[in-house]
Amino acid sequence: MSVVDRPITAxxxxxxxxxxxxxxxxxxxxxxxxxxxxxHKRIGLMYLVGVMSSFxxxxxxxLMIRIHLWNFKDGWLSNQTYNQVFTLHGAxxxxxxxxxxxxxxxxxxxxxVMLGTKDVAFPRLNLSSFYLWVTGLILFLTxxxxxxxxxxxxxxxxxxxxxxxxxxVLAATFGVFVLGFxxxxxxxxxxxxxxxxxxxxxTWFRMPLFLWAIYATSIIQVLATPVLGxxxxxxxxxxxxxxxxxxxxxxxxxVTFQHFFWFYSHxxxxxxxxxxMGIISELMSVHCHKGIFGYRMIAYSSIAxxxxxxxxxxxxxxxxxxxxxxxxxxxxxxxxxxIPSAIKVFNWLGTMYQGTVSLNTPMxxxxxxxxxxxxxxxxxxxxxxxxxDMHFHDTYFVVAHFxxxxxxxxxxxxxxxxxxxxxxxxxxxxxxxxxxxxxxxxFVGFNLTFLPQFVLGSRGxxxxxxxxxxxxxxxxxxxxxxxxxxxxxxxxxxxxxLMSLVNGKKAPRNPWGGATLEWMCSSxxxxxxxxxxxxxxxxxxxxxxxxxxxxxxxxxxx
Amino acid sequence: MSFFLADKVAxxxxxxxxxxxxxxxxxxxxxxxxxxxxxxxxPIVIAMGYFMWVYRERPGYRGSPxxxxxxxxxxxxxxxxxxxxxxxxxEGAMGYLDMARIPKGTVDVNVTAKKWQxxxxxxxxxxxxxxxxxxxxxTELPLLVLPVDRxxxxxxxxxxxxxxxYIPAFRAKRDVVPGxxxxxxxxxTKEGLYDLFxxxxxxxxxSQMNAKVKVVSQEEYKKALEKAIQEPEDPLERGxxxxxxxxxxxxxxxxxxxxxGPGPSYNGSWGKPVQLESxxxxxxxxxxxxxxxLNPQAKARxxxxxASPMNSYAxxxxxxxxxxxxxFIKSLENANSATKK
Numbered sequence: 001m002s003v004v005d006r007p008i009t010a011x012x013x014x015x016x017x018x019x020x021x022x023x024x025x026x027x028x029x030x031x032x033x034x035x036x037x038x039x040h041k042r043i044g045l046m047y048l049v050g051v052m053s054s055f056x057x058x059x060x061x062x063l064m065i066r067i068h069l070w071n072f073k074d075g076w077l078s079n080q081t082y083n084q085v086f087t088l089h090g091a092x093x094x095x096x097x098x099x100x101x102x103x104x105x106x107x108x109x110x111x112x113v114m115l116g117t118k119d120v121a122f123p124r125l126n127l128s129s130f131y132l133w134v135t136g137l138i139l140f141l142t143x144x145x146x147x148x149x150x151x152x153x154x155x156x157x158x159x160x161x162x163x164x165x166x167x168x169v170l171a172a173t174f175g176v177f178v179l180g181f182x183x184x185x186x187x188x189x190x191x192x193x194x195x196x197x198x199x200x201x202x203t204w205f206r207m208p209l210f211l212w213a214i215y216a217t218s219i220i221q222v223l224a225t226p227v228l229g230x231x232x233x234x235x236x237x238x239x240x241x242x243x244x245x246x247x248x249x250x251x252x253x254x255v256t257f258q259h260f261f262w263f264y265s266h267x268x269x270x271x272x273x274x275x276x277m278g279i280i281s282e283l284m285s286v287h288c289h290k291g292i293f294g295y296r297m298i299a300y301s302s303i304a305x306x307x308x309x310x311x312x313x314x315x316x317x318x319x320x321x322x323x324x325x326x327x328x329x330x331x332x333x334x335x336x337x338x339i340p341s342a343i344k345v346f347n348w349l350g351t352m353y354q355g356t357v358s359l360n361t362p363m364x365x366x367x368x369x370x371x372x373x374x375x376x377x378x379x380x381x382x383x384x385x386x387x388x389d390m391h392f393h394d395t396y397f398v399v400a401h402f403x404x405x406x407x408x409x410x411x412x413x414x415x416x417x418x419x420x421x422x423x424x425x426x427x428x429x430x431x432x433x434x435x436x437x438x439x440x441x442x443f444v445g446f447n448l449t450f451l452p453q454f455v456l457g458s459r460g461x462x463x464x465x466x467x468x469x470x471x472x473x474x475x476x477x478x479x480x481x482x483x484x485x486x487x488x489x490x491x492x493x494x495x496x497x498l499m500s501l502v503n504g505k506k507a508p509r510n511p512w513g514g515a516t517l518e519w520m521c522s523s524x525x526x527x528x529x530x531x532x533x534x535x536x537x538x539x540x541x542x543x544x545x546x547x548x549x550x551x552x553x554x555x556x557x558x
Numbered sequence: 559m560s561f562f563l564a565d566k567v568a569x570x571x572x573x574x575x576x577x578x579x580x581x582x583x584x585x586x587x588x589x590x591x592x593x594x595x596x597x598x599x600x601p602i603v604i605a606m607g608y609f610m611w612v613y614r615e616r617p618g619y620r621g622s623p624x625x626x627x628x629x630x631x632x633x634x635x636x637x638x639x640x641x642x643x644x645x646x647x648x649e650g651a652m653g654y655l656d657m658a659r660i661p662k663g664t665v666d667v668n669v670t671a672k673k674w675q676x677x678x679x680x681x682x683x684x685x686x687x688x689x690x691x692x693x694x695x696x697t698e699l700p701l702l703v704l705p706v707d708r709x710x711x712x713x714x715x716x717x718x719x720x721x722x723x724y725i726p727a728f729r730a731k732r733d734v735v736p737g738x739x740x741x742x743x744x745x746x747t748k749e750g751l752y753d754l755f756x757x758x759x760x761x762x763x764x765s766q767m768n769a770k771v772k773v774v775s776q777e778e779y780k781k782a783l784e785k786a787i788q789e790p791e792d793p794l795e796r797g798x799x800x801x802x803x804x805x806x807x808x809x810x811x812x813x814x815x816x817x818x819g820p821g822p823s824y825n826g827s828w829g830k831p832v833q834l835e836s837x838x839x840x841x842x843x844x845x846x847x848x849x850x851x852l853n854p855q856a857k858a859r860x861x862x863x864x865a866s867p868m869n870s871y872a873x874x875x876x877x878x879x880x881x882x883x884x885x886f887i888k889s890l891e892n893a894n895s896a897t898k899k
Contacts, residue, residue: 073695079762152759158736159719159760162867248737254720255735288613290623294632319722320733321740324658328651335643339636342598346635349602350628352609356621359614367606374602378595385646387580387653388588391729394722394757458572458588460726462757465765467695469753542623 020522023427027527038123041525043130044109045425048418050133051105052494054096055411059487061089066449066483069476073467082466083150090153091144091172095179096137098406099268101414102275103221104133104186107214109425111190113518113525114208116199116534121192129185132178140175143168152464154265157246157257161239170235177232180225180264183271187221190214199517201536205299208516208539209292212299213278216306217271224267224310231260255320262313270309272406274302276413277344280366283416284351286514287363291540293350294343301340308337318386319393327386334384341377345370358512361435361496365416368443372408376401379454397457400450408446415442415493422497423511427524428504434496441489448482508553513545519554577752577773578728579745583653585729587646594642657730660743664711667702671734672717673867674763675805676754678702684786688802689770697815698802700769702754703786704746705779711743717869722758725771733758746773761867762820763808789879797886800879809868812886813893821868822859824886825893833860847884851875 024041027033034042064085068075077085108126112119120126143149147168151160160169194215198207207215234245244250246257285292292298314322314330322330348370357363379401382388392398423429452475457463461472468476510519516539521529544557573585613621668679678686678700689701704710714723716736723742724731727750732742756767774782790796801807801816809821831839832846835858840846849856854868875883 079765083759083762083764150761156720156759162719248735251737253735253737288621289615290621291626293626295626297632319731321735321738324655327654327658331651331654332647335647338643339640342639343632343636345602346632349605349609350625350631352606352613354621354625355609355613355623356615356619357610357613359610367610370606371603374599378599381595381643381646382588382591384643385587385591385650385653387584387650387657387729388591389650390580390654390657390731391584391588391726393731394724455572459574460724460753460755462724462755462765464759467765470693540626 020427020524020526022526023522023524024527025427025524036127038119038127039527040108040112040119040123040126041425041529043126044105044107046130047100047108047133048105048425050137051097051101054092054137055101058089058092058097059490061085061092063483063487065089066480068466069468070480072470072473072476075466077466079466080148080150083152083464084148086464087150087152088144091140093406094153094268094272095140095176098272098410099179099183100133100186101272101410102279102417103190103214103217103271104129104182106279106414106417106421107190107217107275108186110421110518111193111211111214112197113424113521113529114211114516115193115197115202116517116530116536117193117197118528118530120189121197122189125185125189129182129189132182132185136175136177136179136182139178140172143171143175147171154261155257156261157235157252157254158248161247167239170232170239173228173232173235177229180228183221184225187218187225190218191222194218199533199536205296206536206539207299209281209295209298209302210275210278210516212302213274213281216302217274220267220271220274220306220309224264224271227260227264231257231264234260255317255322258317258320259313262316266313266316267306267309269405270305272410274305276369276410277302279413279417279420280348280369281344282514282516283362283366283413283420284348285540285542286420286512287358287360287366288352288355289358289513289542289545290351290355291538291542292347293353294347295540297343298347301343304340305337308333308340312337315384315389318389331384331386331389334380338377338380338384345374345377359436360432360512361430361439362416362420362512364436364439365412365419365442368439368446369409369412369416371443372404372412372446376404376408379404391460392457394463395457396453396461396463399463400453400457403450403453408450412442412446415439418497419493420512421518422500423507424518424523424525426501426504427507428500429507429511430496430500430504434492434499438489438493438496441492442486443489445482445484445486445489449479449486450482452476452478452482505552508551510545510554510556511552513542513547513554515539515542515545520556574726575748575750576727576729577746577748577750578725578730579747580653580657580729581727581747583656583729587649587653590649591646594646598639657742657744660711660741661709664709664743665705666711666713667704669712669714669723669734670717671714671721671723671756671767672805672869673719673761673808674756674767675808676700676702676723676756676767676769677803677805678769680783680786682783682787684783684788685803686786688807691770696766696768696817698807700803702769702771703779703782704771704773705776706746706749706773708776709743709745711741714740714742718867719760720758721756721760721767724755724757725752726755727752727771731757749773749775763817766808766817793882793885794889796879797882797884797889800875800883801886804871804875806883812890820862821866822862824890826891828888828891832857834858835860835862844884847887848880851880851883 068077068082149168155169237243238245244252246252246254312334315334383392456475507523545554546557548555666681670677686700688698690698714734716734721734728744730744732740752771754769754771807816811818811823827842830842832842852872854866
């Protein structure tokens, strides 16, 4: 909560800002009222619980990895177990946490409210995509744990073909395919909703930037995910019919699998980061109480990233022996993505200029994001440049780089978003001081974990190594200490959130001073969000939003 | 092309010592990129910190929400990074073309990768030797000997899955792809002993699939080549050498040497009955060893899984080499089976 004493201005606003008696959480009761709900807010909350549990599981595996690597040999896991653990860590984090985190959990909850509608365009499709996600999760986790799959999350052939027992890879990729379908349904739903259900006054360029980001993400989800289905089909054809596609023993080419895999998985990287950028755009403007700097550039850059993101998959294969021309073209295309990403960072900084910066928990996570994402983006340069990539490819430099983008970027933005919209989702305020402490611990722990890994990679430490050379040990130990710090910061963040449910103050309608529609309805929102479609103007016009001490939040002067 | 930054900074920077002609080029580009990163990152963080302080929310202060757009600034921060990345791309691509264009008159080495051993074959048909290593998760590693100040071409082939050939000191890396030959080259510039890693994940002992590269003078290289074609006359000594050189030691324990898995130990096996996965039993004799070398999947041993990861050695070992290996295994008849699976 904002702790600043502002001069109290009498609210001209007539509505009394109090905790609503009826809202979507108590609208109906019982297990089935949740399990069969068509309410996008409840589906969003169920996703939130699901992705956070997946994150906790993936995080536990991450700590197992870091503890194992404390010593350069004879760690507490066998090589085989270590390989299974890093596979589980990567696969769970990518497919069960990062991809659905922002779009499915926060997106589901917020998109209709931000549009001032009662629900998404296809509520039943929305519920079915949640159940597809649950089915995919069960299939995937069963395949991984029963067979002890140890291929890494990339399932590269022919290793994955040779190592599989009872079709483990087929089962796992099928699980990913089902998860992908959930993703396609969500994307399709969001595209239709945004195209057809915007309220009066909301032109494309009056849309909150979070919606622009979700829209760009949805396009990728709908266009890229089917390739995963094709890959599963080809894998099954190879295994069941003996047609040589990926397996060199049948005259297939393993590099073809890499093309297929990354044709989906690279755009998937932008499924992960784009919504996070959308969150940051919201957080920066609301907590600076100032309109976003360069709105159009941010909106266009989201679309540009989504389009360019389809053309750069080859940079995962620079050392695979592709034709030299192909390699050089992919390098050139890779650099095109860096420009729109850089523009966004500059625009977020521009937003702070002459603003009124509230240094609360969501804002600190947003600032941490800018710091970490900038490092993540800049360290992409030596990986996109071909001659330096020959040295860095498949080393810890790459590991550190993508953790800065995926974790320092997406996860930190996700946390910022969860804190930012927590009062809206639950109707409770969290302890802001403890939240700030969690943000600082996460920030310090994160850098302590992953900065040493850049040095390790530069010195030649390969990734996915259960044992390593003794000279790398001090840096590995530093990284392990960092990971434990990071883990405790995240645990504290969770405790802060859960504590708010027990003894949090009741949240006002608009605790931070946002100007988008979700702050116009009660916290938590009523079952139908809005009784009638509201008319909207500029989503970043903060000029007549004032703090009112009597309601403990902001009100709109009319 | 030498640039003062690369010369002055690289030795103190993060990189390991460079020992190929690619190293100065890669280190130069990386050093420049590092400075570019610093030039972008430091002002961003300073601006962020400054704005956090100057525009912080406090009583009596209200920011002005006017600055929302500035075409000149927005064009500047689009165009400047674009110029920078075009240059970085160009330098990287030119450096890559040097690495990709293999010159004539190279010293060729044939490299075969398999789970989990590198095998090197020199131009005269000679094979690598194995050297002991200390303070490591393995006791010995294959050694690749190369002459200094020559262009070396590496011709790579995989027996099973994807591997990747990486020598950090040479700043050179290339995947080893089954079903095709991949090539790479480099020019050695400095004598010394360097690490070689497998950098494409390949299973259980991926992290132990390392080797050492020794760059020596031209004369020493000639001597090493002569030594590489020799195999001892004595069958037992020859069997011992083949056990290491052919990579048996990466999975099978023998005496006090070799990995303790995933393959069964040779110790105390000779002449004893072997339980098979199918439930039947065979004698551990010459025929069983020969069959297991040429067709490892034929008689799967109980407790070692249905699908053995071992590749067939048919066509790779001559009959008298197999005889030598049999002699070696026979000599371990009474050795203690101390291996864990």
